[in-house]
Amino acid sequence: MNLINETCTLDLIGSVLLDPGDKVWFENPGAIGARNSLIAGGATLVPLPVDADGLVVADGLRRAPDFRLAFVTPMHQQPLGVTMSLERRLALLRAAQAAGAVVIEDDYDGEFHYGKRPLPTLKSIDTSGVVLYVGTFSKTLFPALRLGFIVVPPPLVDVFDNVVSAFLQGVPGNLQAVLAEFIEQGHFATHVRRMRRIYSERHQALQRAAETRLEGLLDIVPTDSGLHTIGRLVSDLCEHAVSHAAAERRITAAPIGRFAVSPIPAKGLVLGFSGTTPDEIVAGVETLGEVLEDLSPHLHGKETH
Numbered sequence: 624m625n626l627i628n629e630t631c632t633l634d635l636i637g638s639v640l641l642d643p644g645d646k647v648w649f650e651n652p653g654a655i656g657a658r659n660s661l662i663a664g665g666a667t668l669v670p671l672p673v674d675a676d677g678l679v680v681a682d683g684l685r686r687a688p689d690f691r692l693a694f695v696t697p698m699h700q701q702p703l704g705v706t707m708s709l710e711r712r713l714a715l716l717r718a719a720q721a722a723g724a725v726v727i728e729d730d731y732d733g734e735f736h737y738g739k740r741p742l743p744t745l746k747s748i749d750t751s752g753v754v755l756y757v758g759t760f761s762k763t764l765f766p767a768l769r770l771g772f773i774v775v776p777p778p779l780v781d782v783f784d785n786v787v788s789a790f791l792q793g794v795p796g797n798l799q800a801v802l803a804e805f806i807e808q809g810h811f812a813t814h815v816r817r818m819r820r821i822y823s824e825r826h827q828a829l830q831r832a833a834e835t836r837l838e839g840l841l842d843i844v845p846t847d848s849g850l851h852t853i854g855r856l857v858s859d860l861c862e863h864a865v866s867h868a869a870a871e872r873r874i875t876a877a878p879i880g881r882f883a884v885s886p887i888p889a890k891g892l893v894l895g896f897s898g899t900t901p902d903e904i905v906a907g908v909e910t911l912g913e914v915l916e917d918l919s920p921h922l923h924g925k926e927t928h
């Protein structure tokens with residue numbers, strides 16, 4: 624099948640598999656692009672909480688046992704960074720099979736995993752053909768490529784192929800040919816290995832800098848994979864105010880709430896660590912520390928009147 628970018632892939636999945644009003648289990652907080660694509664396709668989102676094991680399947684079964692589709696990011700939950708446990712993966716597969724639903728496994732940055740051996744993908748343990756595995760080259764190479772891919776169960780291959788041919792322009796063949804050669808000649812694997820090492824160092828730099836500078840202000844949650852993690856606000860500061868003040872100091876730190884479909888208890892910031900060197904990370908953490916202190920009047924003897 625022609626390669627297409629991932630956002631386009633979700634539009635495609637929606638148009639092939641969903642009728643307007645169909646219920647879709649959706650992680651809350653969850654991926655903004657996927658949320659928009661599914662809503663635009665007429666889906667009724669059923670926002671479900673995410674705990675330390677990933678999407679809370681039991682909540683989905685209580686609230687919408689008749690779901691048609693579940694959208695999940697099991698390898699590295701977007702945005703919380705949680706890895707879905709094996710038990711939860713199996714529970715989700717069982718629920719989908721019982722409901723006659725499909726599961727979209729969005730593995731958008733899983734090529735970058737650190738330390739621990741990653742858990743098997745949902746797709747690889749799916750014995751009943753309910754999982755559609757979606758990936759992208761936006762993180763492994765660069766987003767402007769607009770290249771992604773989808774692995775669909777065999778009975779759906781023809782219908783997806785027909786819809787792509789009939790309605791989508793696809794991606795220029797020369798781009799795909801260059802990428803295919805890049806992969807075949809081993810350059811892609813070498814690049815991913817190299818970047819995995821570099822991103823791991825950057826993740827450690829963020830952890831170290833935060834331990835010394837952000838103690839009592841922001842708890843950085845370590846991640847096993849991906850290109851971002853989250854920092855939980857220690858005080859009751861407003862995450863939007865912190866994000867806004869950080870942006871004024873040229874630090875991008877989205878509030879977790881921006882990813883929420885409905886109100887959530889988690890309060891904090893989404894912090895990317897891949898696009899900056901360890902020195903820049905140390906400087907950025909210092910600035911973030913200053914921002915948090917400025918907004919916390921009780922610190923350093925500052926009082927509000």
Ligand SMILES: Cc1ncc(COP(=O)(O)O)c(C=O)c1O
Binds near residue numbers: 629656696731771
């Ligand atoms: C959850 C998630 N899925 C997929 C993507 C990539 O989408 P695309 O391939 O359209 O760039 C991203 C990019 O940030 C993402 O956060």
